[in-house]
Amino acid sequence: MSVTDIVWRMTTTNSNPPLTPAVFHILLSLSSGERHGYGIMKQVEVDSQGKVNMGAGTLYGSLKRMLDAGLVKESDKRVDPEMDDERRIYYRITGVGKKALAAELERYRHIVGVAKKLRLFPETFAYDV
């Protein structure tokens, strides 16, 4: 099932199948502001504590699919004319993108809850709440 299929299903059947990790991380990185490709890569690295290193192929391939699916849009934002890096294309998350991200985050939170019930995390102390 492609990303486009997932969004189609989301908007028509109200069911939310999981996003791919790449798509998820791109959406997460864009939820703290508009970013260009390279900026997304760096932010994903930060958000994941360096654990996810997204290759250029994954990034630009995913962005293309996400544009088709309406999860992100190209922003009108352009850089200050002085520092003219005109190649930069900024992306921003759309309403559909926010909805998809929220559903996926809920899935993450639920799984963490399941894992806690199974005592798969080392015990936390009272002051650790």
Add this chain to the structure above:
Amino acid sequence: MSVTDIVWRMTTTNSNPPLTPAVFHILLSLSSGERHGYGIMKQVEVDSQGKVNMGAGTLYGSLKRMLDAGLVKESDKRVDPEMDDERRIYYRITGVGKKALAAELERYRHIVGVAKKLRLFPETFAYDV
């Protein structure tokens, strides 16, 4: 990067790249007990609130890779001879599998934390803690 590569990297360099969603969910389902293929599928459905429907190809393909990588083992457990469904093969999680699962769960928990800081979850109430 294959699952085997990920485990090799884990055990040699102490770095933990993400698991694929399928591998992760299989490990999670096995952390609450030994299960056979079909049982894994059903448990994944439960753990994910029906959001992840794992195809047979994904399941048995992933299990094969996970056996190679040492994340799971075939169990000696066999069914009561009376109800002889002898085809059943039970799987259990190994030490390496537990370590991989723990690292991945930590990644999930961290991401949920990041999302909370970004206020991407609807506000929770005091009694909701």
Add this chain to the structure above:
DNA sequence: CATACTATATCCGTAACGGACATAGCTGTC
């Protein structure tokens, strides 16, 4: 007696991924 569910497993087309490569400007340093 047909349908549905349990159960294992393979096959194959599609989707996703990652790294190499191409290109190019900018910065710092030896």
Add this chain to the structure above:
DNA sequence: GACAGCTATGTCCGTTACGGATATAGTATG
């Protein structure tokens, strides 16, 4: 000033992962 390293975009292509169809067969329900 040459050279390394970083920013920046993007394509290409081989590998990996995934999902559904299919095959097979037993059990249970109506």
